[in-house]
Amino acid sequence: MAGPASSTALRFDHVTVRFDEVTALDDVSLEIFEGESCVILGAAASGKTVLLKTALGLIRPDAGRVYVFGREITRLPEDELQRIRARIGMVFQEGGLFDSLTVEENVAYPLRYQPGARYAPEEVRRRVEEALRFVELEHTLEKFPSELSGGMRRRVGIARAVVTEPDLLLYDSPTAGLDPITAYTIMALILKERDTRRATTVVVTQRYQDGVWLSDFRYNPSNGRLELAAGDGEVGGAATRFVVFREGRLAFQGSRAELEGCADPYVAKFARR
Amino acid sequence: MLDLLKPPVLSVQEFFVLSGRAIRNVARRPHYVDDIILQMDTIGVGSLPIVVLTGFFSGAVMALQLTKALMTYGAVGKTGELVAITLVREMGPVLTALMVAGRNSSGMASEIGSMKVTEQIDAMRALGTDPTQKLVTPRLIATAIVLPLLTIIADFLGLVGGFMIAYFLLKMTPAQYWNSAWQALEYSDLFQGLIKPFAFAFVIALVGCHYGMQTTGGTQGVGRSTTRAMVVASVWIFVLDFFITRFFVGV
Structure with missing residues (x-):
């Protein structure tokens, strides 16, 4: 339309x-x-x-x-592309999380490394916690992706994609x-993100x-x-x-x-x- | 015939593109200092035990073998000199590089390869970082710093190994051995012995990362790149060693 x-x-x-x-x-x-x-x-x-x-x-x-x-x-x-990518959030098929980083570091990654991103450490921490609360995984900060289930990995992937509030x-x-229940959870998160931030x-x-x-x-x-x-x-x-x-x-x-x-x-x- | 040649030629081209980018990134921001230090730890500190052991025993073995030949000329006193020259010029750099290639070229290929097949490399780009800058350049810098240092350690332990043989089996005095070893070395030997590991560092890091980045075909592909990285890096170390030596030893 x-x-x-x-x-x-x-x-x-x-x-x-x-x-x-x-x-x-x-x-x-x-x-x-x-x-x-x-x-x-x-x-x-x-x-x-x-x-x-x-x-x-x-x-x-x-x-x-x-x-x-x-x-x-x-x-x-x-390097010009990087600036445009900063406005896009992508959730990869299996989450695409970095194995060597904890959940917290994964979600903080775009805030730390995206070109033009200059956030104070407390601000990064606050936004990471907020994004993880959004996907209801705030208790997994210190965990590594290998310790999470497939559905949880995707939720972390969603948190990492939405943490920069992309358009x-x-x-x-x-x-x-995914099983139907987990699939529902994921779709609910996608709709939540869509309908709260448009x-x-x-x-x-x-x-x-x-x-x-x-x-x-x-x-x-x-x-x-x-x-x-x-x-x-x-x-x-x-x-x-x-x-x-x-x-x-x-x-x-x-x-x-x-x-x-x-x-x-x-x-x-x-x-x- | 052309179809047969295409993949290797493309691979070589990709290798040089990646190398060019990785080297250019050395002078470019952002610098991921954390990653460099982490890599120096895995490559340097991690390789220390095998480098110490191979260095020590290769020195000892060389002393043993040389003694046999030197005896026929009645020149056993020259053991220190010969061990020092062969170690510093040749054995130290090459053996250390081979050990590190076996450990780290394959390690880099498998690590980056698994990241490639699980879309982590794509994710890295999607999240605003250049994988060459974040993964390849730190490994290159770390290897280039650490490999000469490891070589120095291997050289020294090789001399110690040679000394053990000279002292315990050949009954030479410490002064005899160390003096002849020390006096045999010229500045050009040291230079040659340090420029080699520096050059090999590029082979180790870039070949490892190149095969990692080229990985396709799931977990099986990771295994393939790991093996290839190690084999190709080892072969190139020998080839490069020949050319550097040829440059220093004008016949």
Whole structure:
């Protein structure tokens, strides 16, 4: 939904990414507006993760252009990219935590090392504790990632991504391989972050259920639970967009109702609950 | 044929790109001093026991072997001189570098390799740090500082090892051994003996980090890079040693 004040957080303009013989992204054009939620569905190895890494500038496209907050990043040098990355939070598939650092040091990492970040040690400590309280892991400060369960590692990954209060959050398969209860906890955190700070949220997933959470539910701060949002697919004025990838190509793009009505058998497979 | 050549050529190119960046970063901010000190501890202090042992025994063995040859010329008195020259010029630097390559090139490759396959390297970049600056340059600086120091220790212990043989088996006096050892050494020997570990440090750190960064294919890939890093670093130490020696020993 292109509201009056909304501009694009992320724009892909005919982007192609190749690895040797494999084409990971094939002529992908996509726009995600600020404040919007985007659910990216697709089978394994369909280019979903590559899309997120290209958005961060970790992978440079072979053709096409990528814009982040209206700025083209395709040919930016690494140190300029770092400044843009500071506005993006990324949660990697398995959390991507640094094994050699404690949970506290992991979450403090962007505050300490991001270019332009100058925080006093007490400020770092306060924000780390706040971020860990957000994911309800404030008791694990001194632990190492290897001592945590898979779900906890991802929660720490979320804490590390939100600690800098970024404007755009990218989640790479946040619920993959988790039991339904833990998956719910993770999705609740993603919605909590989205609905309290209105950050643009992009979630890559293989489970349609995650998309339903994002499009139909919202976080209720009074009881800390997710509840069905009023209206159809609109939460807080921003729509949830669904995107389906097939072998590096965009197979579908639209709202949830459109997705469920889509006749394409591949796309329809994802729309089944 | 071209397809066969492509991967190694690409790998060499990647190696030089990484080396260039790592070396350029030495003069660039930010400097991760904590990481440098941590690496100096793992590489330097961690390698101390094996360097001490190999240094001592290689000196002792050399003294034993040389005695046999020196006896035929009736020049057993020159044991100190020969041990000193071979150790300081050749054996000390090369053996120490090989030991550290075995321990640390493979260590760096496996550590960075596991970070690569678990997306920690990507995370590092996503969180605003340059992995070359944060991982490779500290290892390079640490190795370049520590390896010459380790070599000095190995040289000294090798001389002690040689002395043990000379004193207990050959019944030489301490003055005889140490004087001949001391007088045999020239400044150019010391220089050669210190420039070598400095050069080998680049091989050890950069080869280890390069194979770490190149790792693909999960845990199995980490094992592969670990082995490769150690083998390639060891071979290059010998090759580089030949060229440095050739430069000093003008025939």
